[in-house]
Amino acid sequence: MKFTGKAAINQRIERITNQHAVVGIDIAKDVHAAQMIDFRGRELARRHLSFTNTREGFEKLVKWMHEVGSSHNKSSFLIGMEPTGHYWHNLADWLLEQDLEVVLVNPVTTHRNKENRDNSPSKNDPKDALVIADVVSRGYYTDYAPQAPVFERIKAVMSSREYWSGQSISLGNRIVRWIDLYFPEFRSVFSEWNGVRSLATLKAFALPDDLQQLDVDSVLEGWREQGMRRVAGASGRAKAAQLLAAAARSIGKSGTNDAARQDILRLLQFYEETQRVLSEMQLEVEALLEQVPFIEQLRSVHGLGTITLACLLGCAGDLRHYAHGRQLLRRAGLNLAERTSGKHKGQIKLSKRGxxxxRKYLYLAMLNLVNQNVDFKYWHIRNQLKGMTKMGSIFKLIGKLARILVGMVQRGEHYQSPHETTKAA
Structure with a gap:
């Protein structure tokens, strides 16, 4: 199917008829503002409407719309708003339940059009509502259609997982900072600070002073008390001896031992809690993915992991609603943008408007694919042999992946490797 942005905008404009009233709503936390215009951009209401973020406020909005619309012989309404923050969700869902058409406007579009009427950079809620209505009347909007419940749940879990993942990284950085200050030799003994033995050591012997009067057997007993199994093997005894030697020559900060010990124990407690939450979310995501009708088709692409697929479906929604991979790239802000004027030829860059x-997980997925998937590895090498940079090849292959995924889902097919097929023949 041939898809062009120009045709889509024309279709959105033609959708607004003489019987339509376009309502622009500026979203706020407590009190929203609404303005109404006709399809030619003429204001229909004497002044804007302010209404609260409550059911009574929503009903006040609908009553005002019908009163103003009927006075101008308008029988249909197209309601536009910016999807900023989370305050718009309740209003948009309630309006859909009332069988009203709701569309979304990109905040960047609103910002760039705010001077059209008064040639002024001033900003206030009534003006923003009017600008949103103007933008909708010119076709610069997208339809708001809530996803099926399973995709909404995946999106909610993945959004929460991003928060907890960030917390885990932040706590990990704090723990590494603590190690560098109080026990810098610790990292010469343990290559990874968050391994099982490493964590047991930090909890049992947080500071070098805690190891000064101990022997190898005492260290092994301390690890056992932290729940470790099989600590007395040859490698375990060697690691304990290495730890004692490192503590004996430590140059770590001293003088605040009690405070430092409590600090690391608190950090470790919170870190292990975030890891427990992330593990629970992993199981929840896996269960939700089993409810997606076409999940096996996506899994047929070797190298796409559970978290990657969950983010793809949570952020992009049902891939059956996409006509082409370019739409998926645009949603992620991976479509190309170029600034060219007259003789000036601008550099082509990613728009990053999405x-x-x-965008993050598509990039990480491609890094994994070029390492694990035989096809993407081959295409990545071939692109570089043609003179393309590694990063350029990665983003080119992300576009290829988007087309493959949307095409598979649209046709109900599983992925078939062209190289494996050729080899079998």
Missing amino acids: DSML
Whole structure:
């Protein structure tokens, strides 16, 4: 199917008829503002409407819309708003339940059009509502259609997982900082600070002073008390001896031992809690993915992990609603943008006007694919032999992946490796 942005905008404009009233709503935490215009951009209401973020406020909005609309012979309404923050969700869902058409406007579009009427950079809620209505009347909007419940649940879990993942990284950085200050030799003994033996050591012998009067057997007993199994093997005894030697020559900060010990124990407690939460979310995500009708088709692409697929479906929604991979790239902000004027030829860059979380995981997925998937590894090498940079090849292959995924889901097919097929023949 051939898809062009120009045709889509024309279709959105033609959708607004003489019987339509376009309502722009500026979203706030407590009190929203609404303005109404016709399809030619003429204001229909004498002044804007302010209404609260409550059911009574929503009903006040609908009553005002019908009163103003009927006075101008308008029988249909197209309601536009910016999807900023989370305050718009309740209003948009309630309006859909009332069988009203709701569309979304990109905040960047609103910002760039705020001077059209008064040639002024001033900003206030009534003006923003009017600008949103103007933008909708010119076709610069997208339809708001809530996803099926399973995709909404995946999105909620993945959004929460991003928060807890960030917390885990932040706590890990704090723990590494603590180690560098109080026990810098610790990292010469343990290559990873968050291994099982490493964590047991930090909890049992947080500071070098805690190891000064101990022997190898005492260290092994301390590890056992932290729940470790099989600590007395040859490698365990060697590691204990290495730890004691490192503590004996430590140059770590001293003089605040009690405070430092309590600090690391608190950090470790919170870190282990975040790891427990992330493990629970992993199981929840896996259960939700089993409810997606086409999940096995996506899993047929070797190298796409559970978290990657969950983010893809949570951020992009049902891939059956996409006509082409380019739409998925645009949603992630991975479509190309170029600034060219007259003789000036601008550099082509990624627009980055889209879902940053989806963009992040598509990038990480491609890094994994070029290492594990035989096809993407081959295409990545071939692109570089043609003179393309590694990063350029990665983003080119992300576009290829988007087309493959949307095409598979649209046709109900599983992925078939062209190289494996050729080899079998």
